[in-house]
Amino acid sequence: MRNKEIARIFNEIADMYEMQDIDFKPRAYRKAAQNIESLGKDIEEIYEDDELKNIPGIGESTAEEIKEYLDTGKVQRLEKLKTDMPVDLRSLSAVETIGPKKIKVLYQQLGVSNLDDLEQAAKQGKIQDLEGFGKKTEENILANISFAREKGQRFLLGYVLPEAKEIIQELTDQVDQIELAGSLRRMKETVGDVDILVVSSESEKVMDYFTNLDRVEQVIAHGKTKSTIRLYGGIQVDLRIVNKQSFGSALQYFTGSKDHNVKLRKIAQKNGLKLNEYGLFEDDKRKAGESEEKVYQKLDLEWVPPELREDIGEIDAAKQNSLPNLIQYDDVNGDLQMHSNWSDGSNTMKEMIEESRNLGHSFIAFTDHVGTLKVAGGMDKKEWEKQGEKIAEFQKKFDDIHIFHGLEANIKKNGDLDIDSSFLKEADVVLASVHSSFRLPKKEMTKRIIKAIENKYVHILSHPTGRKIQKKEAINLDLDAVFKAARKNDVAIEINAYPERLDLNDVHVHRAINKNVKLSIGTDAHRKDHLRYYSLGTAVARRGWAQKKDIINAFSLSKLKNFLNKTQ
DNA sequence: GCCGTTTTCGGCCCGACTGTTTTCAGTCG
Numbered sequence: 325m326r327n328k329e330i331a332r333i334f335n336e337i338a339d340m341y342e343m344q345d346i347d348f349k350p351r352a353y354r355k356a357a358q359n360i361e362s363l364g365k366d367i368e369e370i371y372e373d374d375e376l377k378n379i380p381g382i383g384e385s386t387a388e389e390i391k392e393y394l395d396t397g398k399v400q401r402l403e404k405l406k407t408d409m410p411v412d413l414r415s416l417s418a419v420e421t422i423g424p425k426k427i428k429v430l431y432q433q434l435g436v437s438n439l440d441d442l443e444q445a446a447k448q449g450k451i452q453d454l455e456g457f458g459k460k461t462e463e464n465i466l467a468n469i470s471f472a473r474e475k476g477q478r479f480l481l482g483y484v485l486p487e488a489k490e491i492i493q494e495l496t497d498q499v500d501q502i503e504l505a506g507s508l509r510r511m512k513e514t515v516g517d518v519d520i521l522v523v524s525s526e527s528e529k530v531m532d533y534f535t536n537l538d539r540v541e542q543v544i545a546h547g548k549t550k551s552t553i554r555l556y557g558g559i560q561v562d563l564r565i566v567n568k569q570s571f572g573s574a575l576q577y578f579t580g581s582k583d584h585n586v587k588l589r590k591i592a593q594k595n596g597l598k599l600n601e602y603g604l605f606e607d608d609k610r611k612a613g614e615s616e617e618k619v620y621q622k623l624d625l626e627w628v629p630p631e632l633r634e635d636i637g638e639i640d641a642a643k644q645n646s647l648p649n650l651i652q653y654d655d656v657n658g659d660l661q662m663h664s665n666w667s668d669g670s671n672t673m674k675e676m677i678e679e680s681r682n683l684g685h686s687f688i689a690f691t692d693h694v695g696t697l698k699v700a701g702g703m704d705k706k707e708w709e710k711q712g713e714k715i716a717e718f719q720k721k722f723d724d725i726h727i728f729h730g731l732e733a734n735i736k737k738n739g740d741l742d743i744d745s746s747f748l749k750e751a752d753v754v755l756a757s758v759h760s761s762f763r764l765p766k767k768e769m770t771k772r773i774i775k776a777i778e779n780k781y782v783h784i785l786s787h788p789t790g791r792k793i794q795k796k797e798a799i800n801l802d803l804d805a806v807f808k809a810a811r812k813n814d815v816a817i818e819i820n821a822y823p824e825r826l827d828l829n830d831v832h833v834h835r836a837i838n839k840n841v842k843l844s845i846g847t848d849a850h851r852k853d854h855l856r857y858y859s860l861g862t863a864v865a866r867r868g869w870a871q872k873k874d875i876i877n878a879f880s881l882s883k884l885k886n887f888l889n890k891t892q
Numbered sequence: 893g894c895c896g897t898t899t900t901c902g903g904c905c906c907g908a909c910t911g912t913t914t915t916c917a918g919t920c921g
Contacts, residue, residue, distance in 0.1 A: 343893095347904090348893070348894090348903085349893050349894095350893095351894090351904070352893035352895095353893075354905090355893095355894080380895095381894070382894085383893060383894045384893085384894090385893065385894090421920090422919085423919050423920085424919095426918070456912065456913090456917070456918080457912080458911060458913095460912090461910095575914090647896055668905085696907070697907085700905085700921070726894060737908090759908090759920095760907090760920085761908065761910095762909095763909095769917060
C-alpha cells in the first residue's frame with residue numbers, strides 16, 4: 325500500500341501552493357490526499373485497473389501524477405516547487421501557529437529553511453521584528469520547537485496494526501507458528517517498528533519469502549534467523565525465527581516492555597533460575613519456554629496480558645493473583661461517536677449503519693456536529709430534527725441494531741455549549757467537546773470543562789484533552805478535577821478511538837477508573853472505514869486496566885439507556 | 893486542480909480566535 329506516500333506528496337504540493345498564495349489548488353490537492361489516504365484499497369491496484377479517475381477528487385493531472393510517482397518514484401511538479409522554495413516544510417509547519425505564509429516570510433527574510441535555523445533565529449530575537457510577527461510569536465516558536473522535533477519518529481498503532489496483520493496473514497502458510505511481538509503486541513499508541521516471531525523448519529525459505537514481499541521497499545538485513553525490511557511508508561519490520569521449544573520465552577522476551585522483563589528476570593534469579601529468550605532454566609535444565617503461560621507459571625505468576633506489561637504494578641498483581649479482569653475485545657457492543665454526511669462525514673447514515681452491522685455492533689450513536697462549527701457542517705435544529713426522522717425510518721428497517729440520535733456540541737470559551745437546552749434535551753446522546761480556544765491557562769480551562777460537565781444534558785465529554793499524537797499537544801487541564809466532576813454528574817469520559825487521538829490515553833484511563841469514572845468508546849468515524857478502529861479504544865482501555873464495568877459500551881442496551889436517561 | 897453543470901467555465905464548507913494590527917492576516921478546525 326503506497327496510498328500514504330502519495331497522500332503525503334499531495335499534501336506537500338498543497339503546502340507549497342499555499343505558500344505562494346495560490347487559491348484553490350491547495351484545497352484540490354488536500355482533498356485528493358485525504359481521499360487517497362482513507363481509500364481502504366491499494367492505489368497500485370486501482371492504477372493497474374485504470375480506475376484512478378474514479379476516485380473522488382482525482383482528475384486529469386492528479387491521476388497523471390499518481391502514475392508518475394508509482395512509475396518513477398518522483399513527481400516533477402513537487403520537485404520544481406521545492407527548487408523554488410527549498411525549505412523543510414513539513415517539520416516547520418509542525419510548530420503550532422506556524423503555517424505556509426509565515427514560513428515563506430521566514431525563508432525570504434531570514435533564510436530559515438529548517439527547525440535548527442528557526443530555533444537559532446528565535447533565540448537571537450530576529451523573528452519578533454518581522455512584519456506580521458511579534459514577541460508572542462517568537463516565544464511560541466521557542467516553546468513548541470521541541471515538540472515539533474519529536475514528531476514523526478514513531479508510527480501510529482492504528483495505521484501499523486492492519487498492515488502488520490496483513491503480513492502475518494501472508495506468512496502464515498509458510499510457517500509452523502507465528503505471533504506479533506514488541507510494542508505492537510502491547511498495543512502501545514505508537515510503535516517504532518514491527519516485530520514478528522515465527523517457528524519454522526525451513527528458515528531460508530521463509531526469509532526469502534519475507535524479504536521478497538511486494539510491500540518491501542528495502543531489505544536492510546537478510547539472515548538465517550533474523551531479517552529486517554523497510555516497507556513503503558517507512559516502517560521497519562523484523563522477522564525472527566526461533567526454535568519451537570523457545571517460542572514462548574522468545575515471545576515473552578521480544579514483547580517487553582524492557583522494564584517488565586527486567587523485573588521478571590530478577591524474580592527468576594531470586595528463585596535460582598535464569599530467564600532469557602531461549603527459556604527459563606535451572607542450571608542447564610529447561611523449566612519452561614515453549615509457551616508464555618508456562619514461563620509465567622513457573623515464576624509463580626499469573627499470565628500477564630501484553631497490554632499490561634509496562635511495569636506499573638502488574639507484576640505484583642500477578643504475584644497476588646489480583647490482575648484485573650480486563651475488558652475483552654468482544655465485550656464492546658457499539659460505537660458512541662460517529663459522523664455521517666449530515667455534517668462532515670463522507671458516508672450516508674445507511675452506509676454507516678450497514679458497516680456497523682457488519683462489525684457486529686448492537687447499538688450506535690450518530691453524533692453529527694451541530695451549532696456554530698460550520699466548517700464541520702454544524703446543523704441547526706431544523707436539520708437535526710430532519711435527521712431524527714430519517715433515523716426513525718432506519719430503526720424500523722433494522723431490528724438488530726439500536727440507533728441513538730445524538731449530537732456533538734461545542735464547548736465555548738466560557739464553558740457554555742453553543743446550542744441551547746431546548747435543542748440539547750431532545751438528543752439521546754450529547755457529546756460535548758472543545759474545538760476552539762485550545763490555549764487557555766490550566767485553571768481557566770479546567771473551569772471551562774467542568775462547567776460543560778455540569779450541564780445536565782451532557783452525557784459524554786468527547787476527546788477530552790484534544791491531543792493528536794505527534795501533531796497537537798493536549799490542552800492544559802487538571803484531569804483529576806475533571807474526573808471528580810464527571811463522576812459527580814454521571815458524565816462519561818470518552819476514549820476517542822481514532823488512531824491519532826486515542827484520547828483519553830492509557831495512563832489517564834488508569835487514573836479515571838481508580839476514581840470510578842465511567843468511560844465511553846467512540847471512533848469519531850468520519851467515513852465507514854474508520855468504524856473498525858473501535859478496537860483501538862478497547863486496547864487503550866485494557867492498557868489502562870479497565871474492566872467491563874468501567875466501559876459503557878460494554879453495558880447491555882437497557883443499562884446503557886438507563887445511563888443516558890439521567891435527565892428524563 | 894476538480895467538479896458539475898444553468899455542460900468547457902465559474903465556483904470552491906467558513907467562523908473563531910490570536911496576535912498583529914489600528915482594521916486585518918494567518919492559522920486552525
